[in-house]
Amino acid sequence: MVYFDSAATSWPKPPEVWQAMEHFIKKVGASPGRAGHRRTVEANQMVDETRELLAELFNIGDHHRIIFTLNATDSLNLAIKGLLRPGDHVVTSSMEHNSVTRPLYTLASYGVEVTKVACDGQGNISVRDIEQAIKPNTKAIVMTHASNVTGTIMPAAEVGQIAAKHNIYFVMDAAQTAGVLDIDVQKLNISVLTFPGHKSLLGPPGTGGIYIREGVPLLTLREGGTGSGSETPTQPEMMPEKYESGTLNGVGVAGLGAGVKFLRRVGMKKIRDQEMNLTKRFLDGAARIQGLQVYGPQNVDDRVAVVSFRMDGYKASQVGERLDKEFDIACRAGLHCAPDAHRTLGTFEEKLIRFSFSYYNQPSEVDFALNALRQIAASRPPAVTTLPVK
């Protein structure tokens, strides 16, 4: 099987990820932050270490300001609904995932004003357009770091500067970049960073996180048991307890920590280079397949390892089905939970096929897939020029 769906969830995971999970579930087991016996102490140490690893990765001064969540969607709901109030204005892009657009759509019905800055047909946004969208009541810019459809890397540094200049918050969705691109929350002036644990950070599903810069007035969305500060009727103000209610996914966090350690050991640059070599190989090969059209930047420096394309004569779902059934290639055909992005590209009706590569993919797999696509292109059904007689 060729797995080209790592933008949904990365696979395979490094062996140490499930080894850490196995150790946790078999030998630790306890709920971190609860009780004081040695099992919980070990669980606490593991959770704290994972927080520290992530803090170093993102250059976050105080690792307690990282909260573990269910997934990046959970993080984004907290970021968006916790921050914006009726009467606030928010600027976002036309390339966002539903995990941004849907919470904003909900808030719009409560009186939050939303401006979606239109991107071009390759998914690029104009920094000037973003700045021009800012109004006196603008509270935040909420934007992805890279499109999950075209792989286009957004100008995070410039957006961070605009946010600083206008004294507004910058919420960045790192769903496609955490673990592959350098993210320095201080340099990028990020107020709130949301990330999944199970994509390029190589942790298991059921993990995600959010960094909340000190002073960002985020309401809690999930209140409950916090292990410490239990006596108050409200959430404790202390971090991470304030936003981290209920039993943590300890086994998942153990795996996430191991994933981040793998990243550090191998080196993010090496991983990024491998992914972009695969991406370039695919882009070069795809350019020579007649009737195959790739969306997003041609220059691999401007994108992550996510490539979406269409093929003449086929619906995206037909190509996806043939890749799966005839070639055992796992990819994703459809809207990729980002209908706005597809509207921007003009592919909302037709939809696209998406390949996403990981460090574990091989050049031979790319060649195999290119060959499959060549065969599919060659066996294209003839266009119907006359209707059959009934």
Place this chain on the structure above:
Amino acid sequence: MVYFDSAATSWPKPPEVWQAMEHFIKKVGASPGRAGHRRTVEANQMVDETRELLAELFNIGDHHRIIFTLNATDSLNLAIKGLLRPGDHVVTSSMEHNSVTRPLYTLASYGVEVTKVACDGQGNISVRDIEQAIKPNTKAIVMTHASNVTGTIMPAAEVGQIAAKHNIYFVMDAAQTAGVLDIDVQKLNISVLTFPGHKSLLGPPGTGGIYIREGVPLLTLREGGTGSGSETPTQPEMMPEKYESGTLNGVGVAGLGAGVKFLRRVGMKKIRDQEMNLTKRFLDGAARIQGLQVYGPQNVDDRVAVVSFRMDGYKASQVGERLDKEFDIACRAGLHCAPDAHRTLGTFEEKLIRFSFSYYNQPSEVDFALNALRQIAASRPPAVTTLPVK
């Protein structure tokens, strides 16, 4: 090590729980509900099967009305905040966990009126008091099925009848009962059932669920990618997608499914009998230790396998520390994230030590713990009658 902290999270898990998780992370990996390749199809089947297993367990007609969440706290926040609106009145008990009291406290500041029905010193609630608390604007009763401090089983059937009679919703928190007590949502007239996956259902941490009866007008709290229905700006109305945004904890759900299968194979009655034998053994032994006072019902039929107690001459934390350090017994001393329950018992200041037993505990472990407590009681520091001269 003796693990008596299964009310926080059960440990150990049946071997098949880890085996199912290992299979998922090594061999399946894909994100259920996303794409259509065979890996996601296998992930979907596993998730669907787990939903069906839970639906059978709780006698839920349509398994799609079960949603997977991060934990029971996540479920309760959805249940409570999704249901109650300013001006609504809600009835709850004085024995609730912070996962109920804190969301209600938050809602109170938005104009939701909360009545906490006082329980007695053993954690028992009067059904009559509950009915008398109902007012014309009462929308729901939110109540735990069993206290996580005293183990007291609450009168769910009677509460369900009251809810039906008054045409209000019944939200039941099954944190301490899902997997050990029979829960039939139809017989109990439950509108919304919330449960953790990692306690008596024997799944891993990072899993929880919520059942939402058809017609219960629950707003979504977490919006985002749903895999299907991606084209609409709002969440799809379809279940489970409406409430299940973002990448599911597939590996956790796989483990949860295996946990429920274990329950079915062994039989919940056998598990409950084993747990209550251990509980009775402990209660009988504890009654003979001078200065040790147990809270909650003496009759094991009226409780689950959670026992809290105090010891003369000690703070709860001192006992917990000695049990851990000298005897390697893992238990939980403190407020158990349920300050209201401790206020009800009169133990808010002193706090309590909690033992919670699982199917995997042995009578010899109970005897070992009783012996440890006897030693601790015997080595009680003498009460200070005169201050030492400085």
